[in-house]
Amino acid sequence: MKKTLLLIFIFSNIFASSRIVTLSPSLNEIVFALGCGEDIVANTLYSDYPKESKKIPKVGGYASLSLEKIVLAKPSLVLVQDYDEELLDKLKKLGLNFHSFRTDNLNSIKNTIRSIGKILKKESRAEELILDINNSLESIKNIVENRKIMIVISPKLELDRSIYISGNNLYFNDIINYSGNSNAYSSKSNNQPVVNVEKIIKMNPDIVILLAPFMRSLGLKKEQLISPWENLPIRATKDNNIYVIDKDYAGIPSNRVINFIEDFKEVLEDVKSR
Structure with missing residues (x-):
């Protein structure tokens, strides 16, 4: 009898689905991409891709995570x-099985995909995702070269002293x-760069890309975001190389x-065609 109960316990644990809580949109997307989205029992407020993520119970946002809701999941x-x-220290004290990851640069993104793939026993799918990233990188080589590119994060309707860039x-x-190009901004600091108009003029970028994923929800148009840049004495303005990427x-x-x-x-192909 005891042996039977032991076998039932072992097999129920082997075949039981994982109960995953993802505490960032990027990690949530990676789990779905690996084919394990059905195992996510809770995620965060901004985890809205794929669409199934919106229906999953939320445990808070970036600065408002609820430890109670995480435990209740x-x-x-x-x-x-x-x-x-x-947060990591609190998760440890609660005795939760957690893994932490970096996703700041391309190598860390690929390492995170590979690591989560290993944890979820989806190594083959993880390598496919990484190969897709590598192939996409190959496709942008040598379209245009030696241009200084500035990427602006969450652009505003007015240019002030707090312009966030990559x-x-x-x-x-x-x-x-x-x-084959370079970042118009150069620094050894890992801090989030915040610049003003004078600094941008000094950097004189050839191409400016405005990242505006919330543009549509705010009722804004690309022309409104580009407008403040049109009078700046920089090469990107002169050559009409101001672009907006508004995807989520x-x-x-x-x-x-x-x-x-x-x-x-x-963007690079459009610049090349001019």
């Missing part, structure tokens, strides 16, 4: 970004470099980086 696995040391430690920088994946470091790379490729 009874997770067998929690996937979290590694930037919040206080630094040299993010995957945007990797993509720019891979294409702009700025989410997941396997969908290939979608951003495709948009980036279209």
Whole structure:
């Protein structure tokens, strides 16, 4: 009898579905891309891709995660970004099985896909996703070269002293470099670059890309975002090389980086055609 109960316990654990909680949109997307989205029992407020993610119970947002809701989800696995040391410490004290990841640059995104694939026993699918990223990178080589490119994060309708741009430690920088061009901003600091108009004029970018994933929800048009840049004395303005990428994946470091790379490729091809 005892042996029978033991076997039932073993097999029920072998075949029981995982209960995964993802604590960032990027990790949520990666789990879905690996084919394990049905195992996610809770995610965060901004985890809305794929559409099935919207119906999954939420445990809070970037700065409002509820430990109580995470525990109530009874997770067998929690996937979290590694930037919040206080959160990681709390998860550890709660005795939860969690794994933390970085997704700031291309290598860390690919390593995260590979690591989660290993955890979920989806190694083959993980390698397919990584191959897709590598192939998309190859497609942007040598379209245009030696241009200084600036990527602006969440552009505003007015240019003030707090203009957020991509630094040299993010995957945007990797993509720019891979294409044979360079980031208009250069610094050894890992801090989020915040610049003003004077600094932008000094950098004098050849191409400016405005990342505006929330543009449509705010009722804005591309022309409104481009307008503040039209009078700046920079090469990008002179050559009419100001672009807007308004897709929802702009700025989410997941396997969908290939979608951003495709948009980036279209920008380079448009520049080449001028």
